[in-house]
Amino acid sequence: MAPLICTCCRHNDAFYFRAYSGECLCKKCFAQSIEAKVRTTITRCHMLQFDDHLAVAVSGGKDSLALLYILAKLHKFRPKTTLTAVTVDEGIKGYRDEALDIAVVNCKKLGIPHHIVSFKELYGFSLDEIIEQANQRGQTKLTACAYCGVLRRRAINAGARAVKADKVATAHTLDDEAQTVLMNILRGDIARLAKEKPVSDKVHPMFVQKIKPFCEILEKESALYAYIKNIAFQDTPCPYASQALRNDVRGMLNRMEEKHTGTKFTVFRAMEKLRPAIEETIHKDAFKVCVECGEPSALNLCKACELLQQLR
Amino acid sequence: MAPLICTCCRHNDAFYFRAYSGECLCKKCFAQSIEAKVRTTITRCHMLQFDDHLAVAVSGGKDSLALLYILAKLHKFRPKTTLTAVTVDEGIKGYRDEALDIAVVNCKKLGIPHHIVSFKELYGFSLDEIIEQANQRGQTKLTACAYCGVLRRRAINAGARAVKADKVATAHTLDDEAQTVLMNILRGDIARLAKEKPVSDKVHPMFVQKIKPFCEILEKESALYAYIKNIAFQDTPCPYASQALRNDVRGMLNRMEEKHTGTKFTVFRAMEKLRPAIEETIHKDAFKVCVECGEPSALNLCKACELLQQLR
Numbered sequence: 001m002a003p004l005i006c007t008c009c010r011h012n013d014a015f016y017f018r019a020y021s022g023e024c025l026c027k028k029c030f031a032q033s034i035e036a037k038v039r040t041t042i043t044r045c046h047m048l049q050f051d052d053h054l055a056v057a058v059s060g061g062k063d064s065l066a067l068l069y070i071l072a073k074l075h076k077f078r079p080k081t082t083l084t085a086v087t088v089d090e091g092i093k094g095y096r097d098e099a100l101d102i103a104v105v106n107c108k109k110l111g112i113p114h115h116i117v118s119f120k121e122l123y124g125f126s127l128d129e130i131i132e133q134a135n136q137r138g139q140t141k142l143t144a145c146a147y148c149g150v151l152r153r154r155a156i157n158a159g160a161r162a163v164k165a166d167k168v169a170t171a172h173t174l175d176d177e178a179q180t181v182l183m184n185i186l187r188g189d190i191a192r193l194a195k196e197k198p199v200s201d202k203v204h205p206m207f208v209q210k211i212k213p214f215c216e217i218l219e220k221e222s223a224l225y226a227y228i229k230n231i232a233f234q235d236t237p238c239p240y241a242s243q244a245l246r247n248d249v250r251g252m253l254n255r256m257e258e259k260h261t262g263t264k265f266t267v268f269r270a271m272e273k274l275r276p277a278i279e280e281t282i283h284k285d286a287f288k289v290c291v292e293c294g295e296p297s298a299l300n301l302c303k304a305c306e307l308l309q310q311l312r
Numbered sequence: 313m314a315p316l317i318c319t320c321c322r323h324n325d326a327f328y329f330r331a332y333s334g335e336c337l338c339k340k341c342f343a344q345s346i347e348a349k350v351r352t353t354i355t356r357c358h359m360l361q362f363d364d365h366l367a368v369a370v371s372g373g374k375d376s377l378a379l380l381y382i383l384a385k386l387h388k389f390r391p392k393t394t395l396t397a398v399t400v401d402e403g404i405k406g407y408r409d410e411a412l413d414i415a416v417v418n419c420k421k422l423g424i425p426h427h428i429v430s431f432k433e434l435y436g437f438s439l440d441e442i443i444e445q446a447n448q449r450g451q452t453k454l455t456a457c458a459y460c461g462v463l464r465r466r467a468i469n470a471g472a473r474a475v476k477a478d479k480v481a482t483a484h485t486l487d488d489e490a491q492t493v494l495m496n497i498l499r500g501d502i503a504r505l506a507k508e509k510p511v512s513d514k515v516h517p518m519f520v521q522k523i524k525p526f527c528e529i530l531e532k533e534s535a536l537y538a539y540i541k542n543i544a545f546q547d548t549p550c551p552y553a554s555q556a557l558r559n560d561v562r563g564m565l566n567r568m569e570e571k572h573t574g575t576k577f578t579v580f581r582a583m584e585k586l587r588p589a590i591e592e593t594i595h596k597d598a599f600k601v602c603v604e605c606g607e608p609s610a611l612n613l614c615k616a617c618e619l620l621q622q623l624r
Contacts, residue, residue: 181497182494182497185493185494185497185579185582186568186572186575186578186579187578188578188579188581188582188585189582190582190585190586245568245571245572248564248567248568248571249564252560252561252564255560256498256557256560259557259560260498260557263498266498266499266500267497267498267500269500270497270500270501270502271497273500273502273593274502274505274586274589274590274593276593277586277589277590277592277593278586278589280589281585281586281588281589
């Protein structure tokens, strides 16, 4: 059989069939389509001002490095935008140290300034130490992901603030967003259903606004982009990874996408349509500052300090 | 090991552990708890007026017969309420005929009048004939469930109207409701997300209002009730059953409920909270009457007539 021709350029051999659109794409057209899509998302969701200083949360995995490459490219179209990569070093031996090296190499290659914030420096404990401490004290109710989720979010914000960024971009993909919608429904967490959106609200001047330029990119297409562009990335999973609920939801969504192509996008769009209605009904907490660390928090003692106090 | 004692009466041996509440229940207390729950749902959701004539959609399966038994019992507390069972005979050889006999026996036993409406009589075709016809014409895009869903809903309404009922009760369980919430999100069908509720809106005088007294009862507890009460029911599945999406969602919800007890209830409650907000944003279609059959419809030609026209 003769190789299929790219339905976009009608010249090169196709190497990827995009089920949801019916396109057969060559490597070049595929990569361009991803870059164009990210630009469209940024414009459609009003993610950036022309002169924003944008921090990019870079873990060293495929999604965050693909995002960094694309944002570096888009820079040409937005020359007044400044980029700085921010990496959180949670302190996970044999995992994060490897990812850190990869992030450093990629930032150097792209000529993008790189700022690293570590759990150890910010909180006095690395994640390894936190888990060891929790186990020793018999505090096994919380998973490593539960600690890391709270402390990482805080660390990304601290890093973005340290480099004086106006916004911080994370590489959450369409898969992440659709999973989060279903997880919040399964947990009945309506407030979070409204909160998790492509551009976060400005709730407090100490919070750097978060944007998700990959929110309309399938995870497998982000991985394919990294592969085509020969981006070196870490592909070993975190040794602590244990998000049972997310894994269940991911599996179901992947099966659904396989059977009914476009399902992830449908879920994302349904939530985009629902969100304004939900936002009107929920009570938004007024933010104060944590009595312990001075960071903005909905409670007197922020969640990060609460977790850390239990360990001390 | 000595047998566990019922945590409710503290007298009989327990035979069922209700994970979401932590109770160990004997058969008698379990059955009473289900009956009490249905009464509470009926009251909380304002499902019935004291003198309503209530049609009960009885298929002959465990859920609808358990519902019929409980409503017959509740009759004691609501003596002015009238009950009539309504069964739809879709015309499925070797399946519905058996279920019909079971429904007839149960109604006779309970002394409840029983009205049967058939597809053949209403539409000129049995479901078997519809599927045969569709296959002969190569119209294989729609599954049997797609035809049956539309025509059955219409038939239940026709049956309830024929007996002059004020409302019609269906035996949708908590499982069905939680599955429907997730399915509508996976399909991005926001209008239906708002529409599917314990008490349907009065959208047209020709539609009999639908109520779901089992919407807070787990399917496995409805089955257990039927078992304890020695209710004879049909337990063979429909030969046409093929709802791929619902099966996927059911499997995931069951796994979730196993791991995080109460998940189905959480999903149901989340939607109860969200619904008012969604209802405000969606455009409600004004109902007119179908040009073909004169039944209320959002379109000029109702869905049932559209399907039937394609077959003629």
